[in-house]
Amino acid sequence: MxxxxxxxxxxxxxxxxxxxxxxxxxxxxxxxxxxxxxxxxxxxxxxxxxxxxxxxxxxxxxxxxxxxxxxxxxxxxxxxxxxxxxxxxxxxxxxxxxxxxxxxxxxxxxxxxxxxxxxxxxxxxxxxxxxxxxxxxxxxxxxxxxxxxxxxxxxxxxxxxxxxxxxxxxxxxxxxxxxxxxxxxxxxxxxxxxxxxxxxxxxxxxxxxxxxxxxxxxxxxxxEQRCFRDPIVASETTEYQHLVVTRRDERVHLYIDGNLQFSSVDERIYHEMLVHLPMIMARARQRVLILGGGDGLALREVLRYGDVEQVVLVDIDPRMTELASTQADLVRLNEGAFHDARVQALEAAGIGATGNTEIWREANEPFELGERSQARLARVSVLNLDADLFLRNAAGLFDVVLIDFPDPTTVETAKLYSRGFYRNVVAHLAPGATVGVQSTSPFHAREVFLCIGETLRAAGLRILRYHQNVPSFGEWGWHLAWLPGPDEKSMRERLGQIRHLPIETTYVTPELLRASVVFGRDRLATGDIRPNTKMRPVILDYHRRAWKSI
Structure with a gap:
């Protein structure tokens, strides 16, 4: 019973x-x-x-x-x-x-x-x-x-x-x-x-x-080891992604969800191209915002400029920034860029429900909330939260914004290439500010590359496309964007007048930067390319069609 x-x-x-x-x-x-x-x-x-x-x-x-x-x-x-x-x-x-x-x-x-x-x-x-x-x-x-x-x-x-x-x-x-x-x-x-x-x-x-x-x-x-050519030295699944670091001799690779993010053989080409054109074309560069870039390599390049006073790096994954600040190979590559920054995970309330709280850090000093102080060393804040959430809640304007996200392969990453996201970026631009955007391959993924440019335009920005060969990936592209004012011709003329760079570089030269804005015949013809929006993420379809054809 x-x-x-x-x-x-x-x-x-x-x-x-x-x-x-x-x-x-x-x-x-x-x-x-x-x-x-x-x-x-x-x-x-x-x-x-x-x-x-x-x-x-x-x-x-x-x-x-x-x-x-x-x-x-x-x-x-x-x-x-x-x-x-x-x-x-x-x-x-x-x-x-x-x-x-x-x-x-x-x-x-x-x-x-x-x-x-x-x-x-x-x-x-x-x-x-x-x-x-x-x-x-x-x-x-x-x-x-x-x-x-x-x-x-x-x-x-x-x-x-x-x-x-x-x-x-x-x-x-x-x-x-x-x-x-x-x-x-x-x-x-x-x-x-x-x-x-x-x-x-x-x-x-x-x-x-x-x-x-x-x-x-x-x-x-x-x-897992059989999936990679070089020995794995670090592997971790986080809340957001699967991270793998491999090394053979001096060659180091970082993979996210199986996709190569950088190779130490040529990562300086990529990061110098991403960082230095926006930095030298900006009216000022005291305040720099890096969205993504949790490996610290873009931060490394930004910190070469002596007139940078504040850097805010926003990466959603705390394990990525922790790995970049502790794993020996990544620390060597980013030259200890995180060693003068304290990583702290903040939710929306951490940057202020009203958008009025700013977070500052003096090098080698503890974090504090308060007014900006006069200092000669760059203050570096590393915030582990969604970049879109940060832009919608944080206060303050920036002279340079560097956007270094993975390619738009998911709904979550596609929103970071949307018109709404770029409009939030515009709200944080100081007069004369510039934006540098990682924009995938203009050769292998031409529609994606053009879509990013059209989306920046739809958000109210003017753009200048540029590209360079990165051997690990092939031809790669970026966008320089700025608020309405100078037109593209004026920016090209300014770039043509640059005869030396204010910092030492490994790869980039003024001549190379001038050449990078030149594309082949009809490569920039947009045709019926649509801007990407959060409600209609067309960039996902462009990306799927591009890489499946290879």
């Missing part, structure tokens, strides 16, 4: 756990797809959509099950636990050793979706004997499913994603599924026909998952 009396509660709790696990499986495979493809915004949408469709298929397939429903539910739970727990390891292995990992990833998403889709209607049918009516049955099961989904979303976003690797997340989920099946076997023992088979399968499944859990870190290290 005790089994029948409390069976509804056990099933409801099972539905809660299944709802949480199902959603986390969707997120895990979606994030894994992003990491493997290189933060392609499509992957998480496709994976989740495919799993949702497969759940519909599963709900239809369960109609063929007519007898031994508890046995069937427990068997499905065991298969889901084993297949889901090993899914990430299998997909990653396929990515490393074969060219067909997408097939396995989509196949795993489909299989898990079918199994999850079979669970819910099966539980509803089993729960009929414990419910007073159909409406009560449906509300009990579906409420616990939706509540579990919410719990799973919170658990994934705030606990699992930043504390466990994708390998371990999947294995933990698998163990939870198998554990749930084991509890069901014990509780519904008198109602189960295939007790020995299900018990043996549960025991074997948990042994397999524990064995892989014990080897998870070495396996991931082996798989």
């Amino acid at each position: 005790s089994v029948r009396r409390h069976g509804g509660r056990v099933l409801a709790l099972s539905m809660f756990v299944m709802g949480a696990c199902g959603l986390i499986y969707e997120y895990t495979l979606g994030v894994l797809g992003n990491h493997l493809v290189g933060t392609s915004h499509e992957q998480i949408f496709v994976v989740i959509g495919l799993m949702m469709f497969s759940m519909g298929v599963g709900s239809a397939l369960q109609r063929a099950l007519h007898v031994d429903l508890i046995d069937r539910w427990l068997a499905i739970e065991l298969v889901l636990g084993l297949a889901g727990g090993l899914s990430v390891i299998g997909i990653y292995a396929a990515f490393v050793y074969t060219a067909s990992y997408r097939l396995l990833m989509y196949g795993a998403a489909s299989l898990l979706g079918v199994l999850i889709g079979m669970e819910i209607p099966l539980l509803i049918r089993i729960n009929q004997r414990y419910s007073s009516s159909l409406s009560a049955n449906l509300s009990d099961v579906l409420f616990m499913d939706y509540a579990g989904s919410l719990a799973g979303a919170m658990l994934f976003a705030y606990v699992l994603l930043t504390r466990f690797t994708m390998f371990r997340i999947a294995l933990v989920l698998g163990m939870v599924n198998v554990g749930l099946a084991a509890i069901g076997i014990a509780y519904f023992w008198p109602l189960i026909r295939r007790r020995r088979l299900l018990s043996t399968a549960a025991g074997a499944s948990i042994v397999v998952l524990i064995a892989f859990m014990a080897r998870a870190d070495p396996l991931m290290a082996t798989f």
Whole structure:
């Protein structure tokens, strides 16, 4: 009687756990797809959509099950636990050793979706004997499913994603599924026909998952190393991205979500081009804002100017700026740019709800909130928060703004190339200020490059496009932007009059800067290129078309 009396509660709790696990499986495979493809915004949408469709298929397939429903539910739970727990390891292995990992990833998403889709209607049918009516049955099961989904979303976003690797997340989920099946076997023992088979399968499944859990870190290290040419010296998954630093002899590379961010062989070409043209073309350069650039390499170039009084660097990921200030290879490359700055994570309230609070730091002195003081050394503030949030809440004007974000491959990064974002930048420009914008390749991603320029224009800025060959990436481009006043011809004339630079550089020369604004015939013809907006992120489509054609 005790089994029948409390069976509804056990099933409801099972539905809660299944709802949480199902959603986390969707997120895990979606994030894994992003990491493997290189933060392609499509992957998480496709994976989740495919799993949702497969759940519909599963709900239809369960109609063929007519007898031994508890046995069937427990068997499905065991298969889901084993297949889901090993899914990430299998997909990653396929990515490393074969060219067909997408097939396995989509196949795993489909299989898990079918199994999850079979669970819910099966539980509803089993729960009929414990419910007073159909409406009560449906509300009990579906409420616990939706509540579990919410719990799973919170658990994934705030606990699992930043504390466990994708390998371990999947294995933990698998163990939870198998554990749930084991509890069901014990509780519904008198109602189960295939007790020995299900018990043996549960025991074997948990042994397999524990064995892989014990080897998870070495396996991931082996798989990940095979994805990179040089030995990995640092690897970390943060709340926002996956960071990898590799080194062979003096050659250092930084990768974010599998995409190369810089190579020590030629990073000075990129960063000198990004920084020095805006710096020398600005009317003044006392106050400099760097958006992105958490590796400290743009900051290194800015700090070469003796007349810079204040630098504010805004990068959303505190682990990126911490790595750049502690990892020996990155510190050597950025010349200890962060060693005179204290990294502090601030939310919107940290920069003032009214936008009136400014944060200052004297070199080698503690942070303080207050009025600007007279000093000869540059004050450097490093803020770990969303750049868009910073611009909408912070006060103050800047003489130079340097925008050094990754390419717009996701919805999150696309907003940082939008008209609304650039309008927020305009609100922080002092008279005569200049803006330098990383703008991807004008050759490989011409539409993206032109779209960034058109978006800057739509935000009320005038622009001058420039480019240079960076061997690790090929031809690369940037935009110099400024408030209405001087036209493009005037800025070209000013650039033509520069005969020497105010600082020592490794690569850039006045002659090279003058040549960088010259493009081939029709390379800057915009045609029907649209500006990018937050509500219509056309730059994502431009980027997808560009790099898929290579």
